Amino acid sequence: MRNDLLGDRARHDKAVKAFVTFVRTYSNHEASYVFRIKDLDLLGVAKTYGLVRLSRMPELKNVDRAGWSDVDVDNTYAYADKAQETKRLFLLSQQANAPAKPRALPVDKTKYASWSDKVKKKDEKEKRREKKDWKKRWLKTQKQEGTAGEERVNEALKWNRMESGESDGDEWEELAREERMAKKLKKGIVSQGEFDDAFSGL
Numbered sequence: 033m034r035n036d037l038l039g040d041r042a043r044h045d046k047a048v049k050a051f052v053t054f055v056r057t058y059s060n061h062e063a064s065y066v067f068r069i070k071d072l073d074l075l076g077v078a079k080t081y082g083l084v085r086l087s088r089m090p091e092l093k094n095v096d097r098a099g100w101s102d103v104d105v106d107n108t109y110a111y112a113d114k115a116q117e118t119k120r121l122f123l124l125s126q127q128a129n130a131p132a133k134p135r136a137l138p139v140d141k142t143k144y145a146s147w148s149d150k151v152k153k154k155d156e157k158e159k160r161r162e163k164k165d166w167k168k169r170w171l172k173t174q175k176q177e178g179t180a181g182e183e184r185v186n187e188a189l190k191w192n193r194m195e196s197g198e199s200d201g202d203e204w205e206e207l208a209r210e211e212r213m214a215k216k217l218k219k220g221i222v223s224q225g226e227f228d229d230a231f232s233g234l
Contacts, residue, residue, distance in 0.1 A: 033079075033080070033081075033082030034082045034083075034084060034103065036082065037082045037083075037084060038084065038103070038105075038109070039112070040111060040112040041109055041110055041111045041112075041117075041120075042111050042112065042113060042116065044082075044083075044084055044109075047081045047082055047083060048081075048083060048087055050081060051077065051078060051081045051083060051087065052087055052089060054077065054081075055069075055072075055074065055077070055089065055091050056091075058072060059091060069091060074091065074092060074095050075095065075097065075099055075100050078100070079100075084102065084103045084105055085102040085103065085105070086100065086102070107124060210231060213227055213230055213231070214227070
């Protein structure tokens with residue numbers, strides 16, 4: 033069979049195409065519990081198709097190739113059809129003369145992001161920049177005055193958190209504290225009066 037395929041490259045191309053199609057169809061069969069690709073002798077199937085070398089395909093990745101030997105085939109392995117052979121030789125000469133392609137640069141994913149996402153990110157970036165500038169100016173004025181009291185700093189930080197949407201964190205902390213106190217009350221560690229005093233401001 034191999035000798036027949038070595039006579040014409042076109043026959044070999046058809047055999048490779050048929051082999052790949054058969055294996056893919058077999059592996060994707062609806063009755064996969066009957067037609068299991070693991071149980072199929074892929075090297076035997078390749079031999080029946082008369083393949084000169086095995087195709088690169090995932091199904092053949094873990095196959096033991098002990099009973100297989102590739103045939104040494106170089107560029108002299110030709111098509112019987114003269115027009116097809118001329119085209120193949122022309123393409124080979126073009127590939128040999130063509131300069132090596134430079135590696136493609138990684139694709140910038142932000143370039144293909146949706147317009148609304150870009151606008152949203154730009155707005156967020158602008159807000160962060162404004163806050164940063166405001167903080168720099170505020171710290172500069174406090175330094176000049178020489179009275180950068182702790183209360184003012186805390187007030188500025190609180191304002192900054194509220195602006196950035198982190199005020200929810202304070203509410204969660206307060207809720208967690210209340211829950212801890214409720215557990216202590218239930219266990220009898222604190223009295224009802226102490227519990228009420230702790231949360232009288234709420």
